[in-house]
Amino acid sequence: MKTDTIAAIATPPGKGGIGIVRVSGPQVKTIIHSLLDRALQPRTAHYCNFLAEDQSVIDSGLAIYFPGPGSYTGEDILELHAHCSRVVLESLLKRIVRAGARLAVPGEFTQRAFHNDKIDLLQAEAVADLINAVSDQAARSAIRSLSGNFSKAIASLQEELIAIRMFIESALDFPEEEINFINADELEERVKSCIATLQKILARARTGSLLNEGVNIVITGRTNAGKSTLLNRMAGSDVAIVTEEPGTTRDLIERDILIEGVPAHIVDTAGLRITDSRVEMEGIKRARHAAMSADIIILVTEDGKETDQEETALINSLGDNIHIITLHNKIDLSGSKPGIMKKGNSVNIRLSAKTGEGYGLLIDHLKDYLGILDISEDTFMARKRHLDSLGRARLILEDALKAYGDHRAAELLAEDLRQAHRTLGEITGEFVADDLLNKIFSEFCIGK
Numbered sequence: 001m002k003t004d005t006i007a008a009i010a011t012p013p014g015k016g017g018i019g020i021v022r023v024s025g026p027q028v029k030t031i032i033h034s035l036l037d038r039a040l041q042p043r044t045a046h047y048c049n050f051l052a053e054d055q056s057v058i059d060s061g062l063a064i065y066f067p068g069p070g071s072y073t074g075e076d077i078l079e080l081h082a083h084c085s086r087v088v089l090e091s092l093l094k095r096i097v098r099a100g101a102r103l104a105v106p107g108e109f110t111q112r113a114f115h116n117d118k119i120d121l122l123q124a125e126a127v128a129d130l131i132n133a134v135s136d137q138a139a140r141s142a143i144r145s146l147s148g149n150f151s152k153a154i155a156s157l158q159e160e161l162i163a164i165r166m167f168i169e170s171a172l173d174f175p176e177e178e179i180n181f182i183n184a185d186e187l188e189e190r191v192k193s194c195i196a197t198l199q200k201i202l203a204r205a206r207t208g209s210l211l212n213e214g215v216n217i218v219i220t221g222r223t224n225a226g227k228s229t230l231l232n233r234m235a236g237s238d239v240a241i242v243t244e245e246p247g248t249t250r251d252l253i254e255r256d257i258l259i260e261g262v263p264a265h266i267v268d269t270a271g272l273r274i275t276d277s278r279v280e281m282e283g284i285k286r287a288r289h290a291a292m293s294a295d296i297i298i299l300v301t302e303d304g305k306e307t308d309q310e311e312t313a314l315i316n317s318l319g320d321n322i323h324i325i326t327l328h329n330k331i332d333l334s335g336s337k338p339g340i341m342k343k344g345n346s347v348n349i350r351l352s353a354k355t356g357e358g359y360g361l362l363i364d365h366l367k368d369y370l371g372i373l374d375i376s377e378d379t380f381m382a383r384k385r386h387l388d389s390l391g392r393a394r395l396i397l398e399d400a401l402k403a404y405g406d407h408r409a410a411e412l413l414a415e416d417l418r419q420a421h422r423t424l425g426e427i428t429g430e431f432v433a434d435d436l437l438n439k440i441f442s443e444f445c446i447g448k
């Protein structure tokens with residue numbers, strides 16, 4: 001654990017009313033002494049002058065001293081609230097560095113909070129997710145994770161896993177009585193109930209992860225099908241050029257929108273067709289490439305026209321994980337009624353992108369498919385990393401339960417429970433590799 005003192009400007013670049021410089025570490029008291037013209041009471045705002053080495057005044061403002069361990073990082077912290085001018089804040093920062101601190105790297109304050117057990121890894125990630133939240137729903141679920149709701153759910157599951165292991169181990173201490181001692185039904189019931197709890201946590205986290213990571217939607221189809229018209233409707237403005245000329249769109253046109261608080265990245269692409277134009281060929285290549293990384297493909301066709309080879313080839317080249325929605329567009333011309341047909345994993349919707357008739361069916365389907373309707377007061381902010389660990393823990397328990405059913409080997413079950421416990425511990429950072437930690441904190445902003 002590093003014991004040097006770090007400093008950073010904690011407010012974003014630009015001009016503003018107040019700019020904050022933050023310092024954390026063992027040198028804080030010395031820095032207060034050399035920089036300020038008065039002593040500070042803990043956790044009290046004092047108005048004072050911030051002094052240069054020659055005692056001239058750099059700025060004046062509020063200084064607050066938070067003694068460790070009851071501070072954000074767990075170390076001594078000094079906050080200076082100065083006027084928010086880049087020049088002022090940078091000269092304060094330089095002054096603090098000369099007085100014994102060094103510049104903090106991104107996320108270093110929060111990393112110290114994690115190392116000093118002020119917060120666990122889930123909460124540290126929630127800090128970053130709150131800062132980056134793009135919707136009210138995302139911010140609220142980040143706050144829930146930050147205040148420890150997600151961590152508590154994991155911890156109580158881990159406690160139950162330990163309790164079951166103790167139940168098994170106390171029985172194994174009396175091997176001659178084992179057959180009678182272990183109540184296999186009770187054991188199985190308790191593991192089953194852990195799996196059910198895990199399943200619930202996973203569902204809440206999955207919705208949270210969507211709020212966090214968003215969804216990537218690519219619009220594809222033949223030229224002139226109405227792709228750009230659809231993008232414009234989804235974006236609520238005329239972002240893409242629409243003409244009756246086939247081959248209008250060449251570059252990828254991308255927009256970020258919110259669907260009920262869920263960030264959706266929408267990409268409009270060049271229409272698929274055989275062409276001699278080099279520019280258009282390049283556009284079609286980019287369209288195919290974009291389709292590969294989509295979570296959802298919206299294939300726009302004209303109502304009443306058969307799908308052609310280009311479309312079929314593109315759809316067949318995509319992986320099974322991509323959800324495909326086929327739109328039968330321009331029903332105002334064909335005279336069909338708006339409607340939706342779901343069959344297995346395939347969805348067909350009849351609508352008009354131009355008049356908006358039937359468009360609500362598409363949005364309702366997206367909400368339904370994405371689980372947005374389930375966003376509620378108990379959704380946690382979560383990341384793919386968490387879903388992965390939750391999923392693996394569930395698999396371990398399911399396999400363990402099955403093996404126990406086959407062989408009744410309680411000591412093996414106990415070992416699997418230990419493994420599941422460890423896997424859950426990856427989420428809160430109880431068991432986690434250093435390089436993952438570094439990666440997580442490096443994605444923070446400086447000063448947090």
Ligand SMILES: Nc1nc2c(ncn2[C@@H]2O[C@H](COP(=O)(O)OP(=O)(O)OP(=O)(O)O)[C@@H](O)[C@H]2O)c(=O)[nH]1
Nearest residue numbers: 223224225226227228229247248249271330353354
């Ligand atoms: N009547 C009617 N016309 C539509 C509808 N949707 C799009 N159009 C028209 O169809 C033409 C092509 O629309 P675009 O949105 O440019 O089609 P695109 O798929 O982006 O075409 P490319 O970029 O060339 O591949 C334009 O004249 C649109 O006004 C619709 O629902 N009804």
Ligand SMILES: [Mg+2]
Nearest residue numbers: 227228248249
């Ligand atoms: Mg277009």
